[in-house]
Amino acid sequence: MTDPSKIKFLVVDDFSTMRRIVRNLLKELGYTNAEEAEDGAVALQKLKAGSYDFVISDWNMPNMDGLQLLQAVRADPALKHLPVLMITAEAKKENIIAAAQSGASGYIVKPFTAGTLNDKLVKIFEKLAQSPA
């Protein structure tokens, strides 16, 4: 099992409060290595430049929204393997389906609990461990 503190997260949300909450939750779960981005465009830049292992992203953001970020990540050969977990207030079924079809690794709807975040992270890591790189 990989050392959780070695996994590099990118937390993307236009509200700094939400970024802080997610980072604190990750820290409690042992994931102490996390950076932030305030919209999809900044996030994509950081992803291309740095060596990230996991993306947690909101949907409704200026400049480039979460779906667009997800699609950009999946379209980039260097990034398409990255797990992308959506955490968003968007609750329409059409949103959920669109995210899944675009390759989201998970979908958490706000407001959410620490337990839900943990469950989804565990599920995604299990899947990653099963499938070949």
Added chain:
Amino acid sequence: MAKPIKFDESSDNEDLQALFDSIAAGSEVSMQATKETAPVVDTSGDSDDLQALFDSVSSQVQESATPDPVQSKAGAAEAPTVFSSLGQMTRELHDTLRELGHDKILGEAARTIPDARQRLSYIVQMTEQAASRALNAIEIAKPLQEDMQTQSEALGSRWGKVFANQLSAEEFKLLATDTHAFLSTVPKQTRATNEQLTEIMMAQDFQDLTGQVIKKVVELVENLETQLLRVLLEAKPPEIKVEAPAGMLNGPVINAEGRSDVVTSQSQVDDLLESLGF
């Protein structure tokens, strides 16, 4: 409710006036064409006339539209005609609204918008500050709690050994000293944590202020709605259906009652994804 209707030319913003004039002067040909078919604007504000005006301009636009969309160059040549037709139409509409006195209503309605915007910014600011304050307090208190937890667990297991007769006299003395020291730090830690809890409580004071401001904004929006509806209902041609554009950026669902297109819990999200094979 009866406000005197002033036919005041100077109520037009200078830039707006200049724009209308330039459009009107722009294309003589299309001006002629529209003048033939456009009805004279009369102060009775007959919606049939407005409808006829829209119809005449839209048929103009259709005539000037190029049948072959690939010929973009030809389309570009048509653009000035379309543009000046629209300009004419807007001018006529503007004049109609002015003569009906509706421009005053719309003007007043529009003036409340910067105020509403400011109030909403204030709300964002207040809630952000409150969240920040609370999170700061939490980040201070959590380590204090974790520290007490670790220490008490360690001491606890040592005491367990005492009752299992596993500690020597020396070790027992040491444990007593350590426990005594720990107990003297506990009140300090708990007091510090309590202070942070109080700080979190105080940080909730934003709710009272934002609540008041939100009420005010709701009032502003209701007024805006009433005023706009008044204008719309008077000018409305028959058979207007307004489809609200359904996008993907809707934000949180405020009221899910009667809706089948949204989910209301994480388990519903999970079920939906599972049912689709994700």
